[in-house]
Amino acid sequence: MSARRPTMGLEPRYQHDCDACVFVAHYKGYDVWDPVHEESGSLVARTSSEGPDYQSGERVLLSYAGGEEWLSHDDLPGLRARVERILREPELIAAIRAAGGHPAPKARLSDLSDSLDL
Numbered sequence: 254m255s256a257r258r259p260t261m262g263l264e265p266r267y268q269h270d271c272d273a274c275v276f277v278a279h280y281k282g283y284d285v286w287d288p289v290h291e292e293s294g295s296l297v298a299r300t301s302s303e304g305p306d307y308q309s310g311e312r313v314l315l316s317y318a319g320g321e322e323w324l325s326h327d328d329l330p331g332l333r334a335r336v337e338r339i340l341r342e343p344e345l346i347a348a349i350r351a352a353g354g355h356p357a358p359k360a361r362l363s364d365l366s367d368s369l370d371l
């Protein structure tokens with residue numbers, strides 16, 4: 254099992270090819286970026302460092318092992334806070350797992366924040 258790093262979820266896992274975007278959080282397998290330079294109320298959700306491996310728009314459909322979830326630009330401030338809350342409360346992660354709220358109980362702890370649904 255990998256050690257849980259305090260920065261898990263709060264730093265990008267993938268390279269993003271635009272220096273003007275602001276990173277929001279790593280959530281459910283996606284690096285979420287706020288393209289503030291576009292002033293369009295959109296977001297970017299990246300799934301690898303490969304240039305084309307991202308979605309963007311006013312809303313993006315995140316797909317992950319346990320289901321899917323729409324994320325909109327309006328969700329971005331709350332998303333950062335949500336990930337920070339998860340990271341500060343490991344007992345919360347344990348409680349959710351115990352309640353069966355996690356779709357992949359055998360997932361490494363370092364990947365848990367990807368799948369939590371709070």
Ligand SMILES: [Zn+2]
Nearest residue numbers: 271273274288
């Ligand atoms: Zn950008």
